[in-house]
Amino acid sequence: MTYLSGSDAVTDRHGGGAILDTTVNRAPSVSGEESERIRRFLDHERPATPCLAVDLAVVRDRYSRLRAELPEARICYAVKANPDPRVVAELVRLGASFDVASPGEIELCLRQGAPAGRISYGNTIKKPGDIARAHQWGVGLFATDSTADLENIAAAAPGAAVFCRVAVDNTGSRTPFGRKFGCTPADAVRLLRYARDLGLVPHGVSFHIGSQQLAAEAWEHGIAAAAEAMCDPAVPADGVRMINLGGGLPATYTQPTPGLHEYTEVIEDALRRHFGDRRPEVLLEPGRYLVGDAGVLRSEVVLVSADSAGEGRWVYLDAGRYNGLAETEGEAITYRLRTSRDGDPLGPVVLAGPTCDGDDVLYQRSGYELPTTLRGGDTIDLLSAGAYTASYSSVCFNGFEPLSTRCFDSAETTERA
Numbered sequence: 001m002t003y004l005s006g007s008d009a010v011t012d013r014h015g016g017g018a019i020l021d022t023t024v025n026r027a028p029s030v031s032g033e034e035s036e037r038i039r040r041f042l043d044h045e046r047p048a049t050p051c052l053a054v055d056l057a058v059v060r061d062r063y064s065r066l067r068a069e070l071p072e073a074r075i076c077y078a079v080k081a082n083p084d085p086r087v088v089a090e091l092v093r094l095g096a097s098f099d100v101a102s103p104g105e106i107e108l109c110l111r112q113g114a115p116a117g118r119i120s121y122g123n124t125i126k127k128p129g130d131i132a133r134a135h136q137w138g139v140g141l142f143a144t145d146s147t148a149d150l151e152n153i154a155a156a157a158p159g160a161a162v163f164c165r166v167a168v169d170n171t172g173s174r175t176p177f178g179r180k181f182g183c184t185p186a187d188a189v190r191l192l193r194y195a196r197d198l199g200l201v202p203h204g205v206s207f208h209i210g211s212q213q214l215a216a217e218a219w220e221h222g223i224a225a226a227a228e229a230m231c232d233p234a235v236p237a238d239g240v241r242m243i244n245l246g247g248g249l250p251a252t253y254t255q256p257t258p259g260l261h262e263y264t265e266v267i268e269d270a271l272r273r274h275f276g277d278r279r280p281e282v283l284l285e286p287g288r289y290l291v292g293d294a295g296v297l298r299s300e301v302v303l304v305s306a307d308s309a310g311e312g313r314w315v316y317l318d319a320g321r322y323n324g325l326a327e328t329e330g331e332a333i334t335y336r337l338r339t340s341r342d343g344d345p346l347g348p349v350v351l352a353g354p355t356c357d358g359d360d361v362l363y364q365r366s367g368y369e370l371p372t373t374l375r376g377g378d379t380i381d382l383l384s385a386g387a388y389t390a391s392y393s394s395v396c397f398n399g400f401e402p403l404s405t406r407c408f409d410s411a412e413t414t415e416r417a
């Protein structure tokens with residue numbers, strides 16, 4: 001991938017030479033103007049780096065695009081993508097619901113004013129005590145995918161509504177879930193029946209087709225798997241009312257992504273085909289899509305070293321694997337970059353973080369090129385870095401502070417933070 005200055009334009013040689021050129025700029029979710037606004041905020045505020053700046057106006061924009069595309073769906077923001085209280089508060093104000101994974105995330109949502117009835121406990125792995133706390137706080141909807149968890153829910157949250165997560169193929173996802181979650185459609189039917197026997201309300205079926213899912217057709221497979229369980233004659237018919245389409249909608253990294261409408265067309269078409277006019281309530285759990293493009297992570301070049309063995313140039317940033325850039329593991333997520341020397345000639349680089357850990361290397365195979373004039377003190381902005389950065393940052397590895405977040409609202413002139 002060649003990074004071209006100024007315009008968010010990239011060409012991508014990822015995956016062995018395929019030139020994916022600048023189609024990324026034509027994807028409807030991309031707006032150079034959005035990251036320019038965040039740049040102006042950062043240039044004006046000059047926060048200590050590394051720092052994630054989040055524009056709440058972009059979060060609002062993504063929420064309303066999704067709302068417009070799927071007007072009847074309930075949008076549950078997956079809090080783990082960016083748990084900044086101001087992001088959560090903005091989404092509460094917009095009327096969003098929330099997908100949470102722990103009592104900590106529930107408390108965060110409640111504190112920001114989310115009614116308990118708008119919170120879905122989407123983690124299938126939870127302690128009985130955590131289920132009990134959620135229940136005490138009024139949360140009444142739980143995900144499950146195993147008998148053991150279902151029995152814990154029945155004991156700690158009697159009468160709650162449950163939905164069962166089916167495992168689906170994650171092909172096309174940049175960060176797939178592997179085999180950690182979900183059961184077969186046949187097991188989902190069994191679990192939903194058992195839920196009813198345990199006095200719970202079998203509410204529906206969910207799936208997650210993998211995060212940063214670049215293949216819109218993936219939802220067809222997910223909806224087919226959910227429908228296989230939901231349309232089984234053995235499922236408790238009066239209790240299965242909801243299909244939960246999970247997350248997976250993309251943010252804008254170096255690979256081109258389908259536009260939002262391409263995803264929602266596949267979704268609408270699959271719902272129509274599998275359910276006809278007996279369409280269940282639809283839930284979505286976007287994380288990355290709502291907040292990814294809303295953030296820019298500003299980092300500073302610590303130093304640049306030329307390898308005398310001819311292995312090239314190493315550019316060390318003050319942001320790395322342990323203070324925000326966890327998703328560079330395996331080079332799964334390739335952020336678009338903007339530097340303070342854009343416009344100068346480009347040359348290949350290896351990008352690495354600041355810690356004393358050999359794994360703290362961001363990109364050495366993805367073909368990044370950066371200005372040859374870069375040196376210590378210059379800034380590098382990682383664009384569309386609003387998701388899974390601050391929330392993945394370690395406490396203080398090697399004495400480096402966790403990534404800090406500055407929220408602002410470009411629709412206002414003053415910062416809220």
Ligand SMILES: *Cc1c(COP(=O)(O)O)cnc(C)c1O
Pocket residue numbers: 078080081099122123208210211212246247248249285286287288289
């Ligand atoms: C992480 C997660 C999401 C959000 O996924 P994105 O790819 O960020 O949209 C949604 N649902 C569940 C259950 C999750 O674990």
